[in-house]
Amino acid sequence: MDSYRVGLTLHPTRDVSGVVRTIVDWAGRHGVGLVVRAEDKARVPPQVAALPSTALATGCDALISIGGDGTMLGTLRLAVEHPVPVLGVHLGQFGFLVEVQPEGLPAALDRLLEGQFTVEPQSCLACTVCGDDVVAFNDIVLGRHPGEGFVVATLAIDGQQYGYYRCDSLIVSTPTGSTAYSYAAGGPLVSPAAQAVVVTPSAPMSGISRPVVLSSDEVLRLELHTDSARAAVEVDGRVIKHIEDDGAIEVRYRRNAGLVVRMDPRRHRERSQLRLSLLDLPLLPEQLRELLPAPLRDEFDRRQPPPTP
Structure with missing residues (x-):
């Protein structure tokens, strides 16, 4: 397995040294090569090589x-x-996407090396923003600048215009991204198994005021109207560009654009459901019980009232 190589990506500000040390020690024992992006080289031990991000x-x-x-x-x-x-x-x-806690990392690394995991495919949005190509796994957003008015944009699907939006921001999301900004703006929760694109206006003033769900085969275009304010374009929460009233974005859905490792898909779904329940979706008592560790589950059972005869 000395040809097996693993790349590390690091949170930009959090202390990742403990997790990195666990991975470095494991890699040394198993003859696994480690690399990191060149810009993160100073944050890892010297035995971790560096590569350009690309x-x-x-x-x-x-x-x-x-x-x-x-x-x-x-x-x-x-x-x-x-x-x-x-x-x-x-x-x-x-987190909804990440699964492994630091204490479970050594076992997860062994399973990664042995191929004992499943892969959860992730779709993305392949976007053209004023001629520049970008991808978004959660969402792409047209957002207004405070104090500069509203985003006013026309909606076209496969070249056919359907109306306009006048709102604080326009959110185009994948099913995975439907639990993020789109959900906070009143958009629907879409199953990760679905193939769809969701367009959700935040704080709509006029025009289309409700979320729209599109097929994965349809091409979406949002074009700023002449009386629109300047808009910031965000991709997965990062501002990448500012566009004026002649700007536009075109969005296509791309399947199987990412591969997320799942060690326990059922357990991960249950934890994601719990996180959503804390937002808006209450769990039944028996569902909550299944998410508890064994000692707490026993205590939960002791506290339940006896069944009614």
């Missing part, structure tokens, strides 16, 4: 994202032209 996916058999969902999304974007399995180690606050 070569990380093509030079590795798997990637390990150390952080939260934001780090995972960035890792998926790095590998979009050459998808390889990405294992997420959770150091964030409220």
Whole structure:
């Protein structure tokens, strides 16, 4: 297995040294090569090699994202032209994509090397923003600048215009991204198994005021109207460009653009359901019980009232 190589992507500000040391020790025992992006070389031990960001996916058999969902999304974007399995180690606050906690990392690394995992394909949005190509695994957003008015944009699907939006922001999301900004703006929760694109206006003033769900085969175009304010374009939460009233974005859905490692898909779904329940979807008592560790589950059972005869 000395030809097996793993790339590391690091949260930009969190202390990742403990997790990195665990991975370095494991790699040394198993003859696994480790690489990191050149800009992160100073944050890892000297035995970890460096590669340009553009070569990380093509030079590795798997990637390990150390952080939260934001780090995972960035890792998926790095590998979009050459998808390889990405294992997420959770150091964030409220992650849906990442699965492995630091204490479970040694066992997960062994399973990664042995191929004992499943892969969850992730779709993305392939977008053209004023001629520049970008990809978004959660969402692409047209957002207004405070104090500069509203975003006013026309909606066209497969070249046919359908109406306009006048709102604070326009959110175009994947099914995975439907749990993020789109959901906070009143959009629907879409199953990750679905193939769809969701367009959700935030704080609509006039025009189309409700979310729209499109087929994955339809091409979406949003074009700023002449009386629109300047808009910031965000991709997965990062501002990438500012566009004026002649700007437009075109969005296509791309299947199987990312590969997320799942060690326990059922358990991960249950944890994601719990996180959603904390937002808006209450769980039944028996569903909550299944998410508890065994000692707490026993205590939960003791506290339940006896069944009614």
